[in-house]
Structures are given as C-alpha cells and as structure tokens.
Amino acid sequence: MTVATPGLVEQGALRVAAVQGWPGSALAVSPDGAWAAVALPGRVLVARLPDLDGVREIAVSDVRSMAAVGPDRLALAPRRGLLVIDDPLGTARVGLRSRAPGRLMLSAGADGRLAAVGERAALPRATVVARSDLARRRDWTATIEGAMAAAWLADGDLAVATGADLVLVRGGEEHARAPRPLGEPITAVASIPGGVALAGHGERVVLHAVLPGAARPAIEVHPGTGRALAAGSGMLVVASRSLGERVTVHDLATGGRTASLRGVALGAPAPGCVVATGREGTVVLVP
16 A cells, blocks of 8 residues: 655555654654654644644753653653653643753653663763653663663663663663674664664664574664664564655564655654654554
8 A cells, every 4th residue: 555645655554544744853652652742843742642633832942852751751852951741741740850961862661761871972872871760760870881772671671782782781780791683883772572673774673582582583674874763562663864764664573564654764653553753744654
C-alpha cells in the first residue's frame, strides 16, 4: 500500500491515522499510547493519540531530547538543563527543574526510571545520571568515557554505548562490557526483550542478546547519520536525519519492514500506533 500525504509517503502494512504540520525536533510517546509530545521552536506540543487532538502547549525553548516517564510525566532536555512536567496534557506543572553541565540525551525505562547522558566540553557525553521514583530522585551518577546513548534493561541495568563498545552499568558502576557488538561505532541503543537493539551509520541494526538464548538476527535497514532507535509493542522504529530524513518500522520477530516514511527523522512506537516527526510534519500510523 502507498498513501500520499503532504510531504510524506507511507509504504507497508500500516496506514496514516492523523497528520499535523508540526516539524518536530524531538519526540516522546507515553508508554500507554495516550499522548505524544513534539518539540517545536519555543514550545512543546502535547496531543492525544491517535488523532493528535486535545493539544496542550508548553512554553520551553530549544528542546533537543524528550522522554515519557510513565503515563503522566514528560522529561524535557532544553539547553543545559532538565525539566520534568507532571500531567503534560492537563495542568502541565513543573515537577522537577535541574541544571546540567551541557546537553542531555534522555532515556526512560520501566517504573519511572530516567537516564540522562550529558555532554562535557573535555569529554563529550561522559556523565550519566540515573533517576527513579518517577524521575525525581537522583540514584547515581557515573562517568563513562565516550558515552553517547543509553537504554534501560528490564532488570534495571543501563546499557550504554561507548564508541564501538556496549557497557552494562549497575548502580553507577560498570558491570560488563561487550566489545564491538555492532562492528562499528554505536550511535543509538534501544531496549528489546532479552537485550538491546544497536545501530550506527551502516545498513543493519544488530539485536544483541544480553541474556543467554535471546539472540536474534540483524535487521537490514537504510544507512544514515543522526540515527535514532525506538522499540515497543513488538516493533522497532529506525530513524535517520540523512537521506532527506527517513523512518522505517520493522516487526521485531521477523525483521520485516511494515512502514517507510520520508521527511521525518524521529519515530516511536506505542500500543496501537507509531508516531513520527520531522521537517515535513508529524504523523500517526495505525494497523
């Protein structure tokens, strides 16, 4: 099936349920699939899914990373800081405001866990801060040389990409290291059942088993820079900012591609839908 939308082309088994002209630079989707947040210049829009209606606007500038912390909290990383917004689609109260040494890349996990990978001028993205209790309490801070991206595992460990290696961090200390599981520098990590999905700039995503017996084959994807990964509800969403911005959706069990979109650079799955955003706007895909 091919469906033409303003600036977007969908190919595959999913169909377009809603489109808005929001050229988002960051994206977060609640784990229950109730809402999505899209960062625009000077503001963040929070809308109900799957119709992208009931929009709530939050005035905040220069947001480069976001994460949904449970069903009713939104973590934002504006320049040199961290904000956690309670009830983002309702009262949108500030629940936490914190300073940071530089840009933060955020990753949310189960039970309200939040990881913030921070940049430093002398050692880029070297500080990792873990929070729990719905992201309000700081649990630990670790210095991990070369850290670029992170994802929470089901057991509470944090998988951190450090150049070409994958490091498992437990309680702020390195617990295990997998040398070069992708065969190239890792730029994106996403948690999957039994392990993590890893991507770089090449033409494959490796599903790396953290637990014995959980290995899966690699998934062929489009090459690209500015890579991002998101997994959930049996789907893997692969995005890149190169090649005119592109997002593809894959079945995690088979690796088969179920949708392809151009003009969007970020995507995230949720129960019953996939949300993508980029220079051509924001789109919701459903089965």
